[in-house]
Amino acid sequence: MGKIQDTFRNIFKIHELRQRILYTLGLLVIVRVGAHITLPGIDSYLLSEAMANKTSNNLFGLYDLFVGGAFRNAAVFALGIMPYISSSIVIQLAGAVVPYFQKLQKEGEEGRKKITQLTRYGTVLISAFQALGIVTGVLLPLKVNGAPVVPAEIHGIGFVISSVLILTAGTIFMMWMGEQITDKGIGNGISLIIFIGIINRLPFAILDEIRLIDAGTRNIVIEIVILALLVLIIAGIVLVTEGTRRIPVQYAKRVVGRKVYGGVTQYIPLKVNTAGVMPIIFAQAIMFLPNTVLSFFPDSEFIQSIMPYFQYTSFTYSFIYAIMIVFFTYFYTAIAFNPQEVADTMKKQGGFIPGIRPGKQTSEFIDNILTKITLPGSIFLAIVAILPAFISRFGISGSFASFFGGTSLLIIVGVALDTLQQIESHLLMRHYDGFMKSGKVKGRR
Numbered sequence: 001m002g003k004i005q006d007t008f009r010n011i012f013k014i015h016e017l018r019q020r021i022l023y024t025l026g027l028l029v030i031v032r033v034g035a036h037i038t039l040p041g042i043d044s045y046l047l048s049e050a051m052a053n054k055t056s057n058n059l060f061g062l063y064d065l066f067v068g069g070a071f072r073n074a075a076v077f078a079l080g081i082m083p084y085i086s087s088s089i090v091i092q093l094a095g096a097v098v099p100y101f102q103k104l105q106k107e108g109e110e111g112r113k114k115i116t117q118l119t120r121y122g123t124v125l126i127s128a129f130q131a132l133g134i135v136t137g138v139l140l141p142l143k144v145n146g147a148p149v150v151p152a153e154i155h156g157i158g159f160v161i162s163s164v165l166i167l168t169a170g171t172i173f174m175m176w177m178g179e180q181i182t183d184k185g186i187g188n189g190i191s192l193i194i195f196i197g198i199i200n201r202l203p204f205a206i207l208d209e210i211r212l213i214d215a216g217t218r219n220i221v222i223e224i225v226i227l228a229l230l231v232l233i234i235a236g237i238v239l240v241t242e243g244t245r246r247i248p249v250q251y252a253k254r255v256v257g258r259k260v261y262g263g264v265t266q267y268i269p270l271k272v273n274t275a276g277v278m279p280i281i282f283a284q285a286i287m288f289l290p291n292t293v294l295s296f297f298p299d300s301e302f303i304q305s306i307m308p309y310f311q312y313t314s315f316t317y318s319f320i321y322a323i324m325i326v327f328f329t330y331f332y333t334a335i336a337f338n339p340q341e342v343a344d345t346m347k348k349q350g351g352f353i354p355g356i357r358p359g360k361q362t363s364e365f366i367d368n369i370l371t372k373i374t375l376p377g378s379i380f381l382a383i384v385a386i387l388p389a390f391i392s393r394f395g396i397s398g399s400f401a402s403f404f405g406g407t408s409l410l411i412i413v414g415v416a417l418d419t420l421q422q423i424e425s426h427l428l429m430r431h432y433d434g435f436m437k438s439g440k441v442k443g444r445r
Contacts, residue, residue, distance in 0.1 A: 010427060017186070017426040024185030027177045028196045034077040034170060035070035035197070039163050041154045042074050042139070043147075050142045050149050063288055065408060068197025074139060074149075076170040079130055081193050084175045085285040087122030091115060092335065123175055124168060131167035133293070135160050186426075187419035191277065195415040198408045230409075233384055237413045240377050243272035245369060249351045266351075268342065270370050272377040275332035277414030279378070280385055282332070283324040287317065313389045322382035329378035330371075339366040384410060 012018045038044050051072045064071040067080030095101040095115075104111040140160075142149040150159060174193060181189030213220060246267040290310045297303040309316040343363035352358045356365045388408075 011423065014426060017423070020184065020186045020426075021423075024181050024187065024189075024192065027181055027185065027189075028192065031077065031174065031177065031193055031196060032068065032200065034174075035068050035075050035200075036073055037076050039074050039076065039078075039139075039166060041150065041159055043149055043151065044073075046144045046147055046149045047074055047142070048072075049144045065201055066194055066197055066284070068200040070197070071134075076166050077174060078134065079127055079167050079171045080197065081171065081174050081178060081190055082285045082288060083126040083130055083171050084119070084123045084178070084190065085281055086126050086289065087119050089282050089285060090122055091119050092331075096331070120172075120175065124172065127168040127171040128164055130288075131164040132160070134167070135163045139163070186422050187415070191281070191411070191415045192419065194281065194411055198412060233387070233409060234413065236380060237384065237410060238417075240273045240380050243377075244269040245272070245373050246270070247353060247366065247369065249346060250354055268366070270337075270366070270373060272373050273329070273381065274337050274370070274374065275329045276418065277411050278332050279325050279328035279381060280410050280414075282328045283321055283385075286324060287312075287321055318386040318389050322386050325382040325385055326378040329381060330374060333370065333374055337370065339363045339370065342366060381410065 011021065038047065051074070063080075063082075066082065067078060070077045070080060091101065095105050101115070104114050107114075140148075140150055140155065148155065175190075178189030178193050181187065181192060246269050249266050249268055287310075294303050294307055294310065308314060311317060312321075340363045343359060343366065346352065346362060347358040353362055353365060356362050
């Protein structure tokens with residue numbers, strides 16, 4: 001305990017780190033405040049009653065979890081940061097197949113600025129599209145005992161336009177805050193915004209489950225089994241997130257004048273999950289789109305007949321979701337780690353993997369190992385992500401199941417470890433010990 005206390009004191013001794021943490025906390029407070037400011041004109045009392053059923057154990061409830069209750073409140077931040085993530089997915093996918101985006105990726109800083117600009121434009125379009133779907137497909141039809149949540153006197157095009165503009169502006173503002181946290185704060189801003197929204201639901205999920213246990217509607221044995229499973233899942237997530245396969249690299253001796261260089265063995269750490277939590281976020285953002293599209297057709301019998309297939313508790317949803325996670329794990333790994341660049345750098349520095357020829361064979365060897373260790377990691381991510389859908393079948397409440405399994409847990413652990421790693425880096429640069437005894441987060445140096 002004393003070690004941890006010393007580390008926290010060291011954090012606030014470093015002026016830059018202290019300013020970054022306070023700046024990040026300040027923006028995250030604004031995110032939480034915006035999640036409680038309801039859109040103008042909506043009856044908040046009727047809204048709370050209507051949304052209690054609308055977000056109960058379905059995809060809307062899962063979406064509400066990601067935005068920290070903002071959807072349930074019909075708040076100005078109801079869309080959350082998911083439209084920005086969806087836009088990022090589209091741009092990154094385009095970078096793999098569209099020559100124009102491939103060219104931008106090779107243009108260095110100028111190319112990255114252009115890609116960022118296009119991502120922002122895409123965010124505006126997706127936000128407006130999703131906002132229109134929520135307003136017309138969710139808010140306007142909402143009624144409680146025949147009383148509309150949106151009063152009849154403002155039930156028109158003016159309300160629709162103003163609400164779409166406010167929701168879109170809310171997402172753009174959150175996108176800006178996320179970028180500011182990444183640049184001037186600590187951690188990845190976009191991931192932290194999702195993280196804080198999920199953490200916000202923790203007390204409510206625990207209290208709901210405790211009330212149900214006290215009321216005798218929950219089997220305490222099942223609860224104990226679920227909690228034991230939770231511990232195993234957390235251990236597995238940490239293992240997958242931190243696990244590495246080290247490849248030895250031998251550097252040949254070189255004599256320059258009287259000095260001898262090389263002759264040492266170093267290691268290339270290949271992570272089991274190079275992509276981190278991004279495949280989960282990407283896949284989840286895309287899985288929200290079908291329900292947004294289907295919400296435009298509330299009176300269509302055909303649309304209503306296929307809606308159950310896109311509920312997150314359905315087998316079809318879980319299967320598609322799992323496949324997408326595996327795909328995005330490999331896709332994001334390919335973006336984050338380039339075996340050809342590693343092989344070329346090793347060759348220039350006189351390094352080689354024992355038994356493997358430098359150049360193309362080294363690249364293929366590294367790529368082969370990376371492919372093999374990524375497969376079990378991606379499958380584990382997929383299984384954990386769809387686990388809440390199966391846990392809820394045992395009578396566990398949707399909020400409890402969503403929080404203590406799957407996507408939420410993966411994001412919490414992944415973002416927490418990434419943020420902690422950045423704090424560790426600042427401490428180590430100033431020669432302070434980190435949270436671990438060795439002065440670093442194991443496996444993340």
